[in-house]
């Protein structure tokens with residue numbers, strides 16, 4: 268076996284050793300860059316809109332540095348020159364090649380999911396067009412990535428609704444806490460750095476529970492109950508505007524939404540919109556179904572259990588005060604309507 272084959276096997280083994288989508292994407296770019304050094308490698312997510320395709324940058328590799336959207340959520344996608352080649356590749360469902368004014372070649376490879384739909388594209392900018400053998404190698408690696416990603420997603424998703432499951436939520440909260448912890452430390456070490464302050468993104472977690480769901484099951488049967496769960500899941504997903512806001516099925520008729528918002532009012536607005544969408548929907552047979560929501564900001568120095576516990580406390584308040592409403596845990600705390608549930612309060616002060 269020659270040295271190159273060993274490197275390929277090593278790289279494939281590395282790609283398939285991660286269970287995290289973002290790490291997997293970085294590993295894909297690292298592998299492509301190692302086997303086929305290029306000026307610029309980018310991986311885009313392709314989402315199908317009503318009459319066109321939307322692109323968002325998932326990860327890039329420039330000068331051997333690999334960054335994923337997970338680490339830098341503000342990656343810029345815009346680049347008119349390459350988007351034309353990308354759309355041609357999506358249209359053709361095949362690799363496309365174009366030259367640039369500064370003597371580079373752009374190669375765009377589509378990546379297919381299990382249904383044969385394009386869910387991502389890989390862009391390689393290089394001054395040397397890869398040989399046929401290299402092109403087949405790149406395609407093969409992209410297929411390993413696509414197949415493995417499909418496998419990971421299967422284990423992360425709930426069968427009834429197709430939403431992410433509870434286990435995946437814990438990982439997501441932990442990642443956000445680590446990221447928020449970094450910002451928290453930055454602010455302590457450089458409190459006057461306005462650029463760092465402005466980059467801090469706020470994350471909010473809402474626990475959402477269908478009201479009086481037992482009555483729906485009792486009156487209409489479990490199959491209708493299941494259908495309500497599926498429809499509520501769809502309504503919540505469509506009520507979220509940002510690509511990276513996520514909905515999880517947390518338990519039977521309980522969901523969790525993790526979203527980004529600049530402040531509490533904006534988060535409240537989004538959760539209110541979800542509540543209104545569900546309340547306004549006409550469900551088959553049952554007609555109206557309502558949901559209650561409790562939410563909280565995911566701040567550094569919390570734990571996943573604290574974050575969920577606080578949002579849950581606000582949810583119980585909503586349930587106890589008439590249902591079909593949204594409450595913010597910190598607002599309820601300020602107003603003295605709930606007691607603190609976390610061991611360590613925001614800012615690190617021990618409350619009990």
Ligand SMILES: Nc1nc2c(ncn2[C@@H]2O[C@H](COP(=O)(O)OP(=O)(O)OP(=O)(O)O)[C@@H](O)[C@H]2O)c(=O)[nH]1
Pocket residue numbers: 476477478479480481482484488489490491492493496518519520586590
């Ligand atoms: N159809 C169906 N029912 C489920 C599923 N998971 C849990 N349930 C039922 O959901 C019901 C939840 O009822 P409760 O926790 O008492 O709450 P509720 O009736 O929604 O009342 P409130 O939450 O107080 O508004 C129970 O009867 C569970 O059996 C599921 O996947 N499908």
